[in-house]
Amino acid sequence: MSAPEQIDHEDGNKDENLGLYRRATQTGAQWWRVSVGDRPETYRLEHGADDENGAGTVDIDLIVDAENLRAKLKKWRREGFAIDGSDAGQDDERTRVAFMPELQRASASMLAQKQRERASSNDTVRDGSSSTVRIGTVDVPCGIPHPLVPPINHAYLFSPRFNDIVEDIVENRRVMLIGHTGAGKTSLIEQVAARSGHPVLRSNMNGQTTAGDFVGFWTVKGGETLWVDGVLPSAMREGLWLIVDEIDFAEPSILAALTAVLEPHGRLLLKEKGNEIVAPHPAFRLFATANAVGAMSQFRHLYQGANLMNEAFLDRWRVYLLDYLTPAEETDVLVRTLAPHMTRALAATLAAIAADCRAAFAREDLASAFSTRRLLDWAELMLRTGDPERAAGPAIYAKVSPEDAALIRGIIRHHIAPAG
Ligand SMILES: Nc1ncnc2c1ncn2[C@@H]1O[C@H](COP(=O)(O)OP(=O)(O)O)[C@@H](O)[C@H]1O
Numbered sequence: 001m002s003a004p005e006q007i008d009h010e011d012g013n014k015d016e017n018l019g020l021y022r023r024a025t026q027t028g029a030q031w032w033r034v035s036v037g038d039r040p041e042t043y044r045l046e047h048g049a050d051d052e053n054g055a056g057t058v059d060i061d062l063i064v065d066a067e068n069l070r071a072k073l074k075k076w077r078r079e080g081f082a083i084d085g086s087d088a089g090q091d092d093e094r095t096r097v098a099f100m101p102e103l104q105r106a107s108a109s110m111l112a113q114k115q116r117e118r119a120s121s122n123d124t125v126r127d128g129s130s131s132t133v134r135i136g137t138v139d140v141p142c143g144i145p146h147p148l149v150p151p152i153n154h155a156y157l158f159s160p161r162f163n164d165i166v167e168d169i170v171e172n173r174r175v176m177l178i179g180h181t182g183a184g185k186t187s188l189i190e191q192v193a194a195r196s197g198h199p200v201l202r203s204n205m206n207g208q209t210t211a212g213d214f215v216g217f218w219t220v221k222g223g224e225t226l227w228v229d230g231v232l233p234s235a236m237r238e239g240l241w242l243i244v245d246e247i248d249f250a251e252p253s254i255l256a257a258l259t260a261v262l263e264p265h266g267r268l269l270l271k272e273k274g275n276e277i278v279a280p281h282p283a284f285r286l287f288a289t290a291n292a293v294g295a296m297s298q299f300r301h302l303y304q305g306a307n308l309m310n311e312a313f314l315d316r317w318r319v320y321l322l323d324y325l326t327p328a329e330e331t332d333v334l335v336r337t338l339a340p341h342m343t344r345a346l347a348a349t350l351a352a353i354a355a356d357c358r359a360a361f362a363r364e365d366l367a368s369a370f371s372t373r374r375l376l377d378w379a380e381l382m383l384r385t386g387d388p389e390r391a392a393g394p395a396i397y398a399k400v401s402p403e404d405a406a407l408i409r410g411i412i413r414h415h416i417a418p419a420g
C-alpha cells in the first residue's frame with residue numbers, strides 16, 4: 001500500500017508532464033495526449049483532432065523516452081499547445097455553448113413575470129388612472145394632467161434603439177443619457193413624458209444652478225423665516241420627472257445630494273432643514289444628461305469645463321450613449337416636421353449635409369456641433385426663402401465662427417449645385 005505511493009512521489013516531476021495538450025483550430029481542436037509508456041522511463045504520445053462535434057480520432061500513437069518527450073513539449077509550446085489537465089477544456093466549451101440558450105430561457109421567464117406583475121397591478125386599480133400608452137414596444141403608465149407636462153412633438157421619431165431606455169423609465173431606473181449636444185438627449189425624455197402625460201422639471205448644471213436652487217434654502221418673508229424647496233425635493237415630493245441637464249458641470253455639493261437619491265427608493269436628507277427626510281413619490285423619476293462622460297470622455301476637449309465623473313457615481317446610473325439620428329431617420333423627421341412641402345429627396349440631401357458637418361465636428365475641423373434642431377430650423381427657413389444660402393445665414397452662419405461658416409458653406413456647396 002505504501003510502496004506505490006512512494007513511487008508516485010518520486011516520479012512526481014515527470015508526471016507533471018502527463019496529460020492532454022490542446023490547441024484550438026478553426027474547426028475544433030488538436031491535441032497530444034501524454035501517458036506513461038508500457039516500459040520504464042517511456043511515454044506514450046497520441047495525437048488527434050476534434051471537430052465542432054467533439055468527435056476525435058487518434059492519428060499518431062508512439063512511444064518515446066524522457067529526453068524525446070522534453071523536446072516535444074518545447075515544440076508544442078511553440079506551436080500553441082497548452083496543457084489542460086483532465087477534461088476541463090471540454091467542460092469550458094460545454095459551458096460556453098450552453099450560456100446563450102440558458103440565458104434566453106431565463107430572460108423569457110423574467111419577462112413573463114414582469115408581464116404578470118403589470119397585469120395584476122392594472123387589475124387592482126380599475127379607476128382609469130392606471131391606463132398605459134405604448135411607446136415603441138413598451139407600455140408606459142400614464143400620469144395625470146399637469147401644467148408641466150411637455151407638449152407632444154408629433155414629428156418626434158422613437159427609434160427602436162430607445163426601447164431599453166423607455167423600459168428603464170417604467171422600471172424606475174436612474175437613466176443618464178450621454179452624447180453630443182443636439183443629439184436628442186433632453187427631447188427623448190421630454191417626449192416620453194409628453195406621450196405618457198408626466199410633468200417634467202429641468203435643471204441645467206452648466207451655469208447658475210447653485211446647491212441652494214437644487215436642494216433648497218431658507219429665506220425671510222414678511223418677518224417669517226421660510227424654507228423653500230429646491231428642484232430636487234420638489235420633484236421628489238410631487239412626483240415630477242427631473243432632468244439634471246449637463247450633470248458633468250454640477251457642483252460637488254449637488255452631486256453629493258443626488259447620490260443618496262440614486263438608490264432605488266433613495267431618500268433625500270435635508271441637512272439644512274433640521275435633517276428632514278424627503279421620500280420619493282412613486283411617480284418621481286430622475287434623469288441626467290452629459291456630453292463628455294464615460295464613453296464620451298474622448299470628446300472632453302470639445303466641452304470646456306466638463307468634469308470627469310467617477311465610476312462609482314456612474315455605476316448608480318444606467319448610462320446610454322445617444323448618437324445623432326441616422327441620415328435615414330433624420331430624413332424622416334424632416335419630412336414629417338415640414339409636411340407636406342418638404343420632399344424626401346430634399347430632406348435626404350439636407351440630412352447628408354448634417355451628417356458631414358457632424359463628421360467634421362468629430363474630427364475637430366468644425367468647432368460647432370450640428371444639432372437636429374439647427375437642421376430643422378435651416379430647412380424651414382429654406383422652404384420660406386427658396387434659398388439655402390440665405391437661410392443658412394440666421395440658422396447657421398451667424399451662430400458660428402467665420403472659419404466654421406466657411407467650412408459649412410463648402411460642405412453645402414458640395415451637396416447642392418447653384419440654380420442654373
Ligand atoms: N428622435 C427625434 N425625432 C425628432 N426630432 C428630434 C429627435 N431627436 C432630436 N430631435 C430634435 O433635435 C432637437 C435637439 O435635441 P435635444 O434633445 O435638445 O438635444 P440634446 O439634449 O442632446 O442637446 C430637439 O429639439 C428636436 O427638435
Ligand SMILES: [Mg+2]
Nearest residue numbers: 185186245289
Ligand atoms: Mg439637452
